[in-house]
Amino acid sequence: MTRILWAGAAAAIAASSPAVWAQQKSSAEGIAEYRAMLADGNPAELFEAKGEALWKTRRGPKNATLEACDLGKGPGVVKGAFVELPRYFADTGRVQDLESRLLTCGETLQGISAAETAATPFGRGEQANIEALVAYISAASGGMKFNLPQGNPEERKMFELGKRAFFYRAGSHGFACASCHGEAGKRIRLQDLPDLTKNPGNGIGFAAWPAYRVSSGELWGMQRRLNDCYRQQRFPYPGFGSDVTIALAVYMGVNAKGAESIAPSIKR
Amino acid sequence: MKQAQHPLLFAAVAVIVSIAGCAAPAPAIDYDAATQQMMKASFRDQGIAKVDRLQQDEADAACSKALGAPLPDATRVAIEAANMKTVRMPSDGQFIGDWKVGEQLAQNGRGMTWTDASTATSSNGGNCYNCHQITKAEISYGTIGPSLYQYGKLRGVTDPAAPAAKPIVEYTWGKLWNAKATNACSDMPRFGHNKLLDETQLKNLMALLLDPKSPVNQ
Amino acid sequence: MADPMRIRAQMSGDKATVRVLMAHEMETGQRKDAAGKVIPAWYIQQVQAKLNGKDVLSAQWGPAVAKNPFLQFMIKGAKAGDKVSVSWVDNRGDTRTDEAVVS
Amino acid sequence: MPTRRHALSASAKLALLLLGAGILPAAAQAQAAGFNQAAFDAKSLAEVMKALGAGAPAASGDVTVSAPDIAENGAVVPVGASSSLPGVKRLLVLVEKNPSALSAIFDVSEMVDANFSTRVKMGQSSDVYAVAMMNDGRVLYAKKEVKVTLGGCGG
Numbered sequence A: 001m002t003r004i005l006w007a008g009a010a011a012a013i014a015a016s017s018p019a020v021w022a023q024q025k026s027s028a029e030g031i032a033e034y035r036a037m038l039a040d041g042n043p044a045e046l047f048e049a050k051g052e053a054l055w056k057t058r059r060g061p062k063n064a065t066l067e068a069c070d071l072g073k074g075p076g077v078v079k080g081a082f083v084e085l086p087r088y089f090a091d092t093g094r095v096q097d098l099e100s101r102l103l104t105c106g107e108t109l110q111g112i113s114a115a116e117t118a119a120t121p122f123g124r125g126e127q128a129n130i131e132a133l134v135a136y137i138s139a140a141s142g143g144m145k146f147n148l149p150q151g152n153p154e155e156r157k158m159f160e161l162g163k164r165a166f167f168y169r170a171g172s173h174g175f176a177c178a179s180c181h182g183e184a185g186k187r188i189r190l191q192d193l194p195d196l197t198k199n200p201g202n203g204i205g206f207a208a209w210p211a212y213r214v215s216s217g218e219l220w221g222m223q224r225r226l227n228d229c230y231r232q233q234r235f236p237y238p239g240f241g242s243d244v245t246i247a248l249a250v251y252m253g254v255n256a257k258g259a260e261s262i263a264p265s266i267k268r
Numbered sequence B: 001m002k003q004a005q006h007p008l009l010f011a012a013v014a015v016i017v018s019i020a021g022c023a024a025p026a027p028a029i030d031y032d033a034a035t036q037q038m039m040k041a042s043f044r045d046q047g048i049a050k051v052d053r054l055q056q057d058e059a060d061a062a063c064s065k066a067l068g069a070p071l072p073d074a075t076r077v078a079i080e081a082a083n084m085k086t087v088r089m090p091s092d093g094q095f096i097g098d099w100k101v102g103e104q105l106a107q108n109g110r111g112m113t114w115t116d117a118s119t120a121t122s123s124n125g126g127n128c129y130n131c132h133q134i135t136k137a138e139i140s141y142g143t144i145g146p147s148l149y150q151y152g153k154l155r156g157v158t159d160p161a162a163p164a165a166k167p168i169v170e171y172t173w174g175k176l177w178n179a180k181a182t183n184a185c186s187d188m189p190r191f192g193h194n195k196l197l198d199e200t201q202l203k204n205l206m207a208l209l210l211d212p213k214s215p216v217n218q
Numbered sequence C: 001m002a003d004p005m006r007i008r009a010q011m012s013g014d015k016a017t018v019r020v021l022m023a024h025e026m027e028t029g030q031r032k033d034a035a036g037k038v039i040p041a042w043y044i045q046q047v048q049a050k051l052n053g054k055d056v057l058s059a060q061w062g063p064a065v066a067k068n069p070f071l072q073f074m075i076k077g078a079k080a081g082d083k084v085s086v087s088w089v090d091n092r093g094d095t096r097t098d099e100a101v102v103s
Numbered sequence D: 001m002p003t004r005r006h007a008l009s010a011s012a013k014l015a016l017l018l019l020g021a022g023i024l025p026a027a028a029q030a031q032a033a034g035f036n037q038a039a040f041d042a043k044s045l046a047e048v049m050k051a052l053g054a055g056a057p058a059a060s061g062d063v064t065v066s067a068p069d070i071a072e073n074g075a076v077v078p079v080g081a082s083s084s085l086p087g088v089k090r091l092l093v094l095v096e097k098n099p100s101a102l103s104a105i106f107d108v109s110e111m112v113d114a115n116f117s118t119r120v121k122m123g124q125s126s127d128v129y130a131v132a133m134m135n136d137g138r139v140l141y142a143k144k145e146v147k148v149t150l151g152g153c154g155g
Helices: A002-039 A044-055 A098-110 A114-119 A125-139 A153-166 A177-181 A222-232 A243-255 B002-023 B031-042 B058-065 B073-084 B099-107 B163-177 B199-210 D002-007 D010-020 D037-041 D045-051
Strands: A087-089 A094-096 A186-188 A191-193 A211-213 A218-220 A265-267 C006-012 C015-021 C044-051 C054-061 C070-076 C083-090 C095-101 D063-066 D077-083 D088-095 D102-108 D115-120 D126-134 D139-148
Touching: A002 A265, A002 D077, A044 A125, A044 A211, A044 C006, A087 A153, A094 A098, A094 A153, A094 A243, A098 A114, A098 A125, A098 A222, A114 A125, A125 A218, A153 A177, A153 A243, A153 B031, A218 A222, A222 A243, A243 B031, B058 B073, B099 B199, B163 B199, C006 C083, C006 C095, C015 C083, C044 C070, C054 C070, D037 D045, D037 D102, D045 D088, D045 D126, D063 D126, D063 D139, D077 D088, D077 D126, D077 D139, D088 D115, D102 D115
Parallel strands: A211 A265
Antiparallel strands: A087 A094, A186 A191, A211 A218, C006 C015, C015 C070, C044 C054, C044 C083, C054 D102, C070 D115, C083 C095, D063 D077, D077 D115, D088 D102, D088 D126, D126 D139
16 A cells, blocks of 8 residues: 555656656747747848948048948958957957947047947937947858957957956846856746857857847847846946956857857847 | 176076066966956946945855856855855744745846836845746746755645744745855855845745645645 | 838749838837836838739738738739839828839 | 917818717827728727627638747737638738737738738737638638747846
């Protein structure tokens, strides 16, 4: 009698796990189906078109286009620039990501104040233009592999600082980037979390941003992505183009070496 | 003789300098200090999220510095002991509240961001489903933490008030109050210790996990 | 003025599959801003598609159509080189028309 | 005063008249001609049908609604409505539990397939309907449940 009871209990426990797995699998399949349905017709295209027009439009106090902007591969070279950013720029003496570089070009070529743009809330005014521009510029490197330069000591320093920032726990919840992105195969709710301490694969993690955010209907560049990560980490507010954001991008970008960019992608 | 010695000596010194030069072309960078400086320079106050949140206590500092590697045993033990001392058991000796309210708290991922209005515990959720499976009905759950489905049942808790259940009940309370008391570099927020949830809220989460009537234990 | 649409029209068999993305807020009128004020409804109400100037589709949309709307439909008897135009009108009376060539 | 009255467009005057007659809801916006406000204000499938002057819909295997089982985000849910039957006049997309049920009306011409895809917002898990209004007056539907999940960190 006792034996039968135990056997029953064991069977009940054993039965519960596969049932849970089956359910988990079907939700994952459901989500995959949902994502596939959205991939065809990514509204990021609307931003790419707007960004391309902005790149070629005379604007700002100097009434100039951005076509002479050096994104790291020489003035005006857009294709392939995105997958090598952030990188060191001699003219500013800084390691810059795509967004901070666009602030520089906006100021030097067009006379649009970098400080003012950096202080503008996401999605408004010049910031909305930056988002369209990063959609256009990242799209021009679609399918190319990340290959951030690490030849300059400043670039190597930013990698080291980015690594430490990635593991930096603080705030009311004691979270770091690594709390969610330090291990493979984890999820928040149903969101898969890429392990950003290594190359998580083509089009995953660093290689998937900028992206159209379904939840807000906006195009987010890496700056906004990181900003919202820090918000949810319960940290204070990282400045737009601040060193911590660029150091993190260098760390993730170098880790993602060889990953194919699918930016601008579509995300929840 | 005296004069001849000098050039040799100089040559030897020059060799030493050049060897040292190859090994360290620039003065070694103290990356940890540089990181602290960078963090300080990069963030600003926004709403309730002030820059003082960048200050780390001993546990956060040690776990950050380890860059994902396990802590040395001595450090780990010391951190766990220090955090264990912070755990405060419920003032009235009651551990179990209302699992229904606990489920709502577990679902609620809000609180303490710069877009939240107040740091009061009443405006915070538990964030539990972000990382844990809890009830079977909720399929949208995270996997950063272990599954808590059947948490009480699997631990043989049939009456949380019974003396037999005491060790599990107190251990669970301690986990919620300060998870670093038993796991120095736990990723779980220290809900009681960091005043994220108050006693009543914690009791409701306790009920969700341990009340035999909770859907968790069906 | 509203941003341009993206229209793709591709032949498959004897039909052209048309995919359209429109830049529009599609605000429902049920959301509130940070100050608690209702954000007024602002959405595309009517969509018209033409093939070489001839009406082929008209649609009415409510605010439940998602932001930056997507629309896909199939035109019969189209051929490469035909012109597909799409127009929308929103509840403020704003309108936008864009055109694409069937490929 | 007279100046201001003159400034009102004809359509605005009409709207004011309708408002006075209680035909337009008070919150009515300026709207394009040929837009059926009543149908888009309707709360249920039955009310939508009434507003469109159609009868009660019958379930039919000849109408297809395509939508994912699970939507990762209710802000964008891909939905398709189609029918292989000849004589489809209109195809509708409805979300039962939305504040207003009707999402879209597509008028089918002889130049297009009765097959449309778009994306809708869903406030919560709900049945999604494709409804075909036929030339002969029949109204047919197919429905599918779409689960809307909570995503991200809940923030």
